[in-house]
Amino acid sequence: MIRKEKIDELKQILEEYKTVKKEQVFKENMFLTSEAYRYYLNNGSIITREKLLKNKNDGSASIVIPRLENGEFLTVIEPRVYTALTVGVGFPAGYIENGEDPKNAAIRELKEETGYNSNYLIKLDEFYQDEGCSQALNRIYLALDCKKVSKQNLDKDEYIKYMTFNLDELEHLVKNKYIMGVNSKLALEKLYEAEILTASVDNALEKVKILNRVFREER
Amino acid sequence: MIRKEKIDELKQILEEYKTVKKEQVFKENMFLTSEAYRYYLNNGSIITREKLLKNKNDGSASIVIPRLENGEFLTVIEPRVYTALTVGVGFPAGYIENGEDPKNAAIRELKEETGYNSNYLIKLDEFYQDEGCSQALNRIYLALDCKKVSKQNLDKDEYIKYMTFNLDELEHLVKNKYIMGVNSKLALEKLYEAEILTASVDNALEKVKILNRVFREER
Numbered sequence: 465m466i467r468k469e470k471i472d473e474l475k476q477i478l479e480e481y482k483t484v485k486k487e488q489v490f491k492e493n494m495f496l497t498s499e500a501y502r503y504y505l506n507n508g509s510i511i512t513r514e515k516l517l518k519n520k521n522d523g524s525a526s527i528v529i530p531r532l533e534n535g536e537f538l539t540v541i542e543p544r545v546y547t548a549l550t551v552g553v554g555f556p557a558g559y560i561e562n563g564e565d566p567k568n569a570a571i572r573e574l575k576e577e578t579g580y581n582s583n584y585l586i587k588l589d590e591f592y593q594d595e596g597c598s599q600a601l602n603r604i605y606l607a608l609d610c611k612k613v614s615k616q617n618l619d620k621d622e623y624i625k626y627m628t629f630n631l632d633e634l635e636h637l638v639k640n641k642y643i644m645g646v647n648s649k650l651a652l653e654k655l656y657e658a659e660i661l662t663a664s665v666d667n668a669l670e671k672v673k674i675l676n677r678v679f680r681e682e683r
Numbered sequence: 684m685i686r687k688e689k690i691d692e693l694k695q696i697l698e699e700y701k702t703v704k705k706e707q708v709f710k711e712n713m714f715l716t717s718e719a720y721r722y723y724l725n726n727g728s729i730i731t732r733e734k735l736l737k738n739k740n741d742g743s744a745s746i747v748i749p750r751l752e753n754g755e756f757l758t759v760i761e762p763r764v765y766t767a768l769t770v771g772v773g774f775p776a777g778y779i780e781n782g783e784d785p786k787n788a789a790i791r792e793l794k795e796e797t798g799y800n801s802n803y804l805i806k807l808d809e810f811y812q813d814e815g816c817s818q819a820l821n822r823i824y825l826a827l828d829c830k831k832v833s834k835q836n837l838d839k840d841e842y843i844k845y846m847t848f849n850l851d852e853l854e855h856l857v858k859n860k861y862i863m864g865v866n867s868k869l870a871l872e873k874l875y876e877a878e879i880l881t882a883s884v885d886n887a888l889e890k891v892k893i894l895n896r897v898f899r900e901e902r
Contacts, residue, residue: 479725480724480725480726481724481725481726482724482725483722483723483724483725484723484724484725485722485723486720486721486722486723487720487721488718488719488720488721489719489720489721489731490719491719491731491733494717494719494733495717495733495816496717496733496734496735496816497717498713498714498715498716498717499707500707500708500709500710500713501705501706501707501708501764502705502706502707502708503702503704503705503762503764504702504703504704504705505699505700505701505702505703505762505842506698506699506700506701506702506703507699507700507842509842511762511764511840511842512708512710512840513762513764513765514713514714514715515715515765516715516735518816543722543724543730543732544811544814544815545720545722545730545732546732546734546811546814546816546817546818547811547814547818552811552814554814589868590863591863591864591865591868592763592765592766592771592863592864592865593812593813593865594812594813594865595763595765595766595771595773595863595864595865596763597714597715597737597765598765599765599766602865621730621731623724623726623728623730644809644810644811644814645810645811645813645814645815646810646811646812646813646814646821646865646869649808649810649869650865650868650869650872653869653872
């Protein structure tokens with residue numbers, strides 16, 4: 465459960481970001497485009513598949529779970545116009561720029577969306593977001609001991625507010641469908657596993673050591 | 684771990700479906716298209732967002748975890764041309780047709796891809812696959828006591844083989860990056876939770892009751 469004032473604060477942000485009207489627009493250059501390719505398989509078969517591009521790139525993203533010194537987690541609240549609520553709660557995330565290190569993308573997006581920074585970044589998992597028609601390979605990071613270092617730095621078209629929640633509250637937000645995006649949902653599953661592993665360890669560096677041992681890349 | 688003959692069988696299928704060459708093609712009607720809309724928020728702001736369409740639909744999919752009477756799980760192996768391996772292992776899944784019940788889509792895709800059927804279908808979770816730019820709302824189902832009832836029924840361009848694995852083996856496949864798609868990865872997390880809940884219950888109907896109690900929709 466979440467105490468009433470906190471859920472009221474969340475609901476106020478959700479109200480603010482709700483969609484009240486939409487209209488179609490026709491743009492010259494679309495962010496979402498697709499290309500088709502013919503693929504020759506090892507067994508002699510030939511198949512055609514389309515590939516989704518985002519801004520001409522694969523659309524790989526970094527998701528970051530920011531953990532504060534007090535043990536709470538930062539979430540971002542933003543318009544998600546295609547969802548039932550038209551607004552969503554989730555972890556900070558963003559596209560990896562061409563040639564950018566996925567770790568840097570995680571830290572950059574964390575700073576831009578919340579103004580927080582972290583010196584302890586641990587990779588928890590990676591996955592293809594839509595393996596049938598996209599090359600997007602997303603990474604999930606846990607950022608320990610996050611500290612507020614600057615203001616938010618949002619794009620013109622971006623509306624993001626942030627709130628902190630503990631693990632119980634995050635579970636409440638999932639059960640009540642405030643958190644519905646797969647990036648945040650899988651991140652949360654990985655976070656539960658990580659929290660169980662490190663529950664008895666206080667020191668951040670010791671946690672990094674434990675987590676890196678468990679989540680090291682296996683090949 | 685997986686015994687050697689089984690991993691060899693898997694590797695043989697993976698070899699068969701690997702991509703050896705690709706070339707771009709230009710099609711009249713693309714499966715992947717996008718539209719742009721202007722959205723008016725409750726707070727007076729106006730934002731533009733693009734929406735991904737698949738065959739003019741939202742691209743919502745049903746994912747089904749098929750559990751056999753012996754406690755093993757069915758997986759499908761198919762070309763995944765955008766991934767590192769160019770082949771992927773995962774659970775049966777497919778797009779929900781226009782107006783189709785997501786449960787029916789799960790059973791239909793299970794039958795088409797494997798020839799198995801189930802009378803016990805339990806919803807484990809639902810999520811937006813790419814909430815920033817798509818309305819795709821995917822559902823994860825657990826299908827208990829699956830039985831082989833027919834042959835596979837694949838589309839012209841579809842290449843799918845199936846193999847069964849137990850929970851330990853599935854974990855091995857995730858750790859070794861044979862299973863990398865987010866649909867199957869989140870499904871597996873939900874499966875672990877469900878298996879823990881029902882480990883001591885033998886009867887399928889009793890399991891359905893327990894699971895429905897736990898995973899019932901909360902609103």
